[in-house]
Amino acid sequence: MSQKTVFSSAQLPSHLSERDRFSLWQDIHVAEIWSVEYGTSENLPFQASIEATAVGELVLGQMSGTIKHATRKASNIADDDNDGYLLLINKADTLLSGAQAGREYGVGRGEAVLVTAAEALKMGGADWNVWTNVVVPRAILTQAFPQIDDRLALKIGAENDALDLLKRYCQLLEAGRPLASPDLVTHATETIVDLIGLVTGAKGQRAELAGLRGLRAARLQAILAKIADNFANPGISAQGVAQELGLSARYVHDLLQETGTSFSERVLELRLQRARKMLSQRHNDDMRVSDIAMISGFSDVSYFNRCFRRRFGHTPTSTR
Numbered sequence: 001m002s003q004k005t006v007f008s009s010a011q012l013p014s015h016l017s018e019r020d021r022f023s024l025w026q027d028i029h030v031a032e033i034w035s036v037e038y039g040t041s042e043n044l045p046f047q048a049s050i051e052a053t054a055v056g057e058l059v060l061g062q063m064s065g066t067i068k069h070a071t072r073k074a075s076n077i078a079d080d081d082n083d084g085y086l087l088l089i090n091k092a093d094t095l096l097s098g099a100q101a102g103r104e105y106g107v108g109r110g111e112a113v114l115v116t117a118a119e120a121l122k123m124g125g126a127d128w129n130v131w132t133n134v135v136v137p138r139a140i141l142t143q144a145f146p147q148i149d150d151r152l153a154l155k156i157g158a159e160n161d162a163l164d165l166l167k168r169y170c171q172l173l174e175a176g177r178p179l180a181s182p183d184l185v186t187h188a189t190e191t192i193v194d195l196i197g198l199v200t201g202a203k204g205q206r207a208e209l210a211g212l213r214g215l216r217a218a219r220l221q222a223i224l225a226k227i228a229d230n231f232a233n234p235g236i237s238a239q240g241v242a243q244e245l246g247l248s249a250r251y252v253h254d255l256l257q258e259t260g261t262s263f264s265e266r267v268l269e270l271r272l273q274r275a276r277k278m279l280s281q282r283h284n285d286d287m288r289v290s291d292i293a294m295i296s297g298f299s300d301v302s303y304f305n306r307c308f309r310r311r312f313g314h315t316p317t318s319t320r
Helices: 018-032 074-080 138-144 161-175 182-200 205-209 214-230 238-245 249-257 263-280 289-295 301-312
Strands: 005-008 037-040 048-055 058-065 067-072 085-090 096-100 103-107 112-116 121-124 129-136
Touching: 005 018, 018 037, 048 161, 048 182, 058 161, 058 182, 067 074, 085 103, 085 161, 085 182, 096 112, 103 112, 112 121, 112 182, 129 138, 129 161, 129 182, 138 182, 161 182, 214 238, 214 249, 214 263, 238 249, 249 263, 263 289, 263 301, 289 301
Parallel strands: none
Antiparallel strands: 005 048, 037 067, 048 058, 058 129, 067 121, 085 112, 085 129, 096 103, 096 121
């Protein structure tokens, strides 16, 4: 992860007129960042500052100043071919409103919205605005969540717990020392992408229940709850969950297959996430890896080691 970089209007030659300073700032922005047509406040002198911190292929950024309008047209998209996604989070007491993908949005302080640079975009605010962006390349986000475009331009409330966690996690990365280890960069990237999935509803029960109605949705929710409560039990099985809920094992398997994740895949993922969390907690440093594997539901340590390395790209021991 590179050091934080800052691009500010204060760095421009002081002898230039305000109009020329804005023109030069926008030209540099188009050349170095992405092609956007900006409009500034008519009531305040031009000021603009962008801070950016890279986390692998992701960028954590903040924009502040008197930029009042931002428009990205087809010609802008053709100029830079940027097709990444931006999770925009409003940090000021202003309303940021815009439109994309046939939807209009308005986000207040602490609220967020997901947009893409690959489609035409409009956004407007007040005379002074502050917002943060989490920028993710299209290939990374669509690989994790193939239906992510369904979540474009939908307002995300400030009370969203995953959004609160994402904000705090990004602040931690921006304030801390640069990540030198490739494993840590990968971990941070995966965590941010995972949280964006939860923030937008592209991951989790809300996404899994989409398209299901009535009794089927209720039964799926009950199945997911049983798995979440009992995944660490080595004896958990689809047949056992089905019996507890008065369903057939075939019905449980079929319902889970509709979500794209089988019973065994879901249980394995929950166990691996539990183990990784325990391994990363300092108060568990005295515990053996084998004990943590057992607590997480694994009865075979060799199998646990293989699954952990395949899932996270490194060994359980190196997680500590």
